[in-house]
Amino acid sequence: MHERLRGTVNSSEQSPVIEPGYTFASVTDQISAIVLRRGTPLGWIVGFTVSFTVVMVLLFAIAYLFTVGVGIWGINIPVAWGFAIINFVWWIGIGHAGTLISAILLLLNQKWRTSINRFAEAMTLFAVACAAMFPLLHLGRPWYFYWLFPYPNTMGIQPQFRSPLVWDVFAVSTYFTVSLLFWFVGLIPDLATLRDRAPRRAGQIIYGILAMGWRGSARHWQRYEVAYLLLAGLATPLVVSVHTVVSFDFAISILPGWHTTIFPPYFVAGAIYSGFAMVLVLAIPLRKFYGLEGFITMRHIVNMAKVMLATGLIVAYGYMMEVFMAWYSGDTFEWAMTKNRMFGPYGPWYWALIVCNILTPQMLWIKKIRERVAAVFVISIVVLTGMWLERYVIVITSLHRDFLPSSWGMYSATVWDWATFIGTIGLFLALLFLFIRFLPMISIAEVRALLTETEGKES
């Protein structure tokens, strides 16, 4: 492993990043066995079946959407954006934790990231895949989506580069590409391990192709380390930039409630906040069902809870500043929007979001709660809900009562809005089930590198 990963062990009273007693062989055996062992666990079959069924709901909703039009959703004039944009921002935000863990924490030499970065990255990919669907689905004429890309054409028209939606296209596609590469490069040594251990021909061939001829030579390792580090460097600005660009979708507009300079940092913090919540929501059951407590230790849980608490406080500051600036600016429309957001028809949504995003996570200050896996799991779910509500409040309450009272209106989601949203959750879970079944969910190579640190020498 690279030097950066070989720093000194934090020998505080913190629980270790990997439980003692593991050897290179046992690490490899345990992680690869999840993929290679014969027979599929019943739990997996049930889980996958359920999530795959939900994917079918998604496909049905999409088919109907393409046949009839976006009018099947609850959107209208003035609320021309609804669930599609809310879900887009939410999913993109969730993806951010993966990149933060794999890239920024790598650069910051945080070793505890090692055992969670693989599935956090996978989560990023799947979340971005879910997110990227929405801008396409929400188009009135989705069959012309490619007009948003700058491609040479006989019409001589290019996208309108002043529009944040075009920036979105670049931000999201770049993000997806880099995340995919980063994830795949990280997988290569493990794919080679699986290739070598696969009992059946099919597995050997498929993993063999994917391993791209990895032989584990020193030269391979050296190039791999450089490439991995470079990709981490590339991915790092994306953690900040993608959600900044997403926040521009709102901040660039002139709508009260959207036109706010605090949006970029507050969106990024919110993204990491919800991302860590999602990692926790996934990690806690995974370590339980696959017996991975040795790899994903209490140290991980506690650290992630702390990150959640910190980003949650940034988000709280964002909310506070938003309200303060609305009052302090003296802008009639801004202040009316803020009051309407709090006490208007969508007031309960706003207060629910305050409870979910600000009040509930404060419990994480208490060490006992932080160290209770079940409590952290529940809080994470609450935070995920809160972050979804935050996007709902931002999109809907700003639009539904803007400048001219004559054009005020209301929004309520239809069954198709919900079908699409829940469908993407199904898609996300289905992809995740496939991932844990066919790929090592914890990086074998990187965890083996950790052993040298915990045990002091190679056995």
Next chain:
Amino acid sequence: MSINHNRLDLASLRARLGSSRGKEYWRSLEELADTQEFQEFLHREFPKQICEWNDPVGRRRFLKLMGASLALAGLNACSRAPAEAIFPYVRQPEELALGKPLFFATAMELSGVGAGVLVESHEGRPTKIEGNPDHPASLGATDLFAQASVLTLYDPDRAPAVTNIGDIRSWSAFLGAIRSLLQAQRALKGAGVRILTGAVTSPTLGSQLAELLKQMPSARWIQYEPASGDGARAGALLAFGTPVNTIYHFDKADVVLSLDSDFLTCGPASLHYTRDFIARRRLEEGKTEMNRLYVVESTPSNTGSKADHRLPLRPREIGSLARALARHLGVPALSAAEGSVAPEKWIAAVARDLQQHRGSSIVIAGDYQTPEVHALAHAMNHALSNVGKTVTYTDPVEAEPADPVESLRRLVKDMEAGQVDLLVIIGANPVYSAPADLNFAASMSKVGLRVHLSLYYDETSELCHWHIPQAHFLESWSDVRAYDGTISIVQPLIAPLYHGKTAHELLAAFTDQPERTSYEIVRDYWKTQKAGGWGAGQTAVAGTQSKPDSPEFDKFWRKALHDGFVPNTASPQRSVSLRTDWTSESVKRSSGPLPSGELEIVFRPDPTVYDGRFANNGWLQELPKPLTKLTWDNAALVSPATAQRLGLSHEIAWRGGEHGQVLADVVELQFQGRKVLAPVWIAPGHADDCITVHLGYGRKRAGRVGTGAGFSANTIRTSDSLWFGSGLSVTKTGGRYPLACAQYHHNIEGRNLLPSNTLNGYKKDPKFAQQEFPDPLKTPSLYPGFQYKDYAWGMAIDLNSCVGCNACVIACQSENNIPIVGKEQVMRGREMHWLRIDQYHKGEIDNPEVYYQPVLCQHCEHAPCEIVCPVQATTHSAEGLNTMVYNRCVGTRYCSNNCPYKVRRFNFLQFADWETASLKLLTNPEVSVRSRGVMEKCTYCVQRISHAKINAERENRPVRDGEVLTACQAVCPAQAIVFGNINDPDSRVAKLKKEPRNYGLLAELNTRPRTTYLAAVRNPNPELEKT
């Protein structure tokens, strides 16, 4: 709609036939048709479309069939044009230039009285109605009914063929069927013949009816107009002893008092009156003089919303107020009757104001007020020396003025007595619209042969033996008088799409001239007129055979058709004097004051679907009604205080909300023993203790669009309380009904969107509107400004002039192929109007000041929509238009979110009708028909700008000021909308933008809108102004 699933009991039918004695020809349909089962059997046996209307499932199937038949109907266009010459208005081309519209003058009749229009025709398809600037009832403007009439023309639900009890028959079969009956009736001098029409002003039709009555002296002609009040006729009879037609000259009036009269938007002269009235309110070029309007009314109306002082009173209290006021004005011989409920101070102040403007004031009574109020108004005008100055009288414009209810009552009596053998109903729909107490449908069933001529197969057609499809006025030759007597000749723009017949042709069949076309009938009438010279009210008998055209007549004919009216046919003024004894009669008739708390009911024609005749017109159904902003429904309007007393309310629904769906309490209205269920609408400014219901809804057989919308007020309307009556009881049912409301929120929330002032305030501070908005052109910008070398189009809308009549909304819809979306979609907040009339209330809830603000795309210099579109689908043109490129739009809707005016409209679904063949003829070929998923909005009628520019370029000159009229501008009776080149300092729009009242909506956002508004100013009486 209920579905009758009763199976035909053939056995019992057979038994019935078997048990009948003698030789019974069971094929005689009239005899067997009296059972419902047999009707159904017939309809199944002969599966014609009509029977399917009862069945929603069957209707869908029928619509499919209809699609196919319409494809064939389109072939009509291939049929040979009849050899009847019609003449274009502007210029007669040597040959038709494809792609260039021609304009033809004709006239549209509503409740008998006509207004001149110009019809835009593209390759033989009439597509758009414009006003005829030379016609006195139009002056270039039209009302919304005229605008929407092209949709009715192409309505696929119009009756497609002559039918006999649902069976398609030929016209000659009909002629054969009535021949023997007519022969029998001739022998009886037509004792069993009754002809029911609407009001008739057509000289030709009048002469035809006179001829018919001459041939059959015992026959009777009944005129019934469900939406026309008889107060004016009866009031004139009361005051003068003779029916007269009153004409008001608002251009000469300084003070106007309206007693329940909505003269700005209702009635055949409303366009002319609006023009004159508003002309006296213009504050341009430093003018600081304005007329003053007092309105006393029960139901909030457009006229009431323009009032400087408005007093809501129950309809009967208006009579007392008129009496009290008349006493103040010194109307002689008026006994001191009961005390008025109106504040004495108000009456005294108004009386003083009127007296200070003797000879330059008007007292106008509403069509739906009692004859007494009309007579009092006449007397007041006499007392104020207004007669001959601001008020003049002429002979009535109707061919034969009659008391509509009385004659209808007599018809019903005759029918009940079995004295009627042949009933011919022309145009009317009495089964739906007759007062409920007359039981018209039941008594009509006793008539031997019932013939109905109408556009649609409606409630009346269903109960008639023969139904003849009527030709639309754009398919007809006819003539009609305007409110001042001016005659227009109605010329067709297109051959009848459904082989419709005109009233002239039908009547000719009854005078034994079945083969004559209406062209011949109208032309021959005018030949005889030409021979004799014309005068008002002259009814010569139509010649029976065509005479050869004299060149002189030919010239006259061409000119009359070209101009759209026959010159010098306006009725001459006549002088009438007040009867000396009218007051005693009036007192005798008047009744005491109503105890407060007793509820009164008010009936009014609907502002958009009128008496129900436009119920199947989707444009009119979806048009937000002025003041309530409801679409697709009527409601029981009630004042806030009364609603509170009765515990009635409504609230916005989550779906659509303020801009869509309102859940209203349902009440049961019980009036004179009859009941109807109605949703409640709280109308600020409505008089307390009374409820207004609008006619025209609850149609059972209107067509796909109108059937089932709303409730029918006719079911509780009686012949002695046609327009209002007391003794209404209201019961809350506990149910809720969703109403589609386009604007629920009328509170401006303290925002500076609509500055207004009083006249005195304006004199002190002319720039009151601008103080609140910095000059947009002086605010800084990072981007360099656009340069406009030639034209910079802009618009100015004078809010002081706008009366909120909605004609611009329909004009825009018609010009720009804007689809309708249906009630369900309106309730979701998805209606498509590019131009809407925002309406805000100011002041107390019981009697608020109402302000209108037409909002369309503001064509911002710094358009927020332009910078957020990812695909450059909305861009800035070289002339400053904010253009929308439909082909490029992918539908992100970001532009709409970023538009502070929310004027953009999105095709959430496939709203435009691409299927119905007849509706394809309706589209303006110069405007794209949009597909689903595309954003659209006002373009400033860019197609009209291009037209003008092409013409100007060909003549090598710049576009002249006033050469481009946007559709909304052209139709506006108040001339509130002015469009033009703001680069030209001499253009009218540039001058208006320099007016001190000019301001930009939300200008503080630095959007720099090209559309600006001129703030509204009111002229309250200082005596009545609150301190």
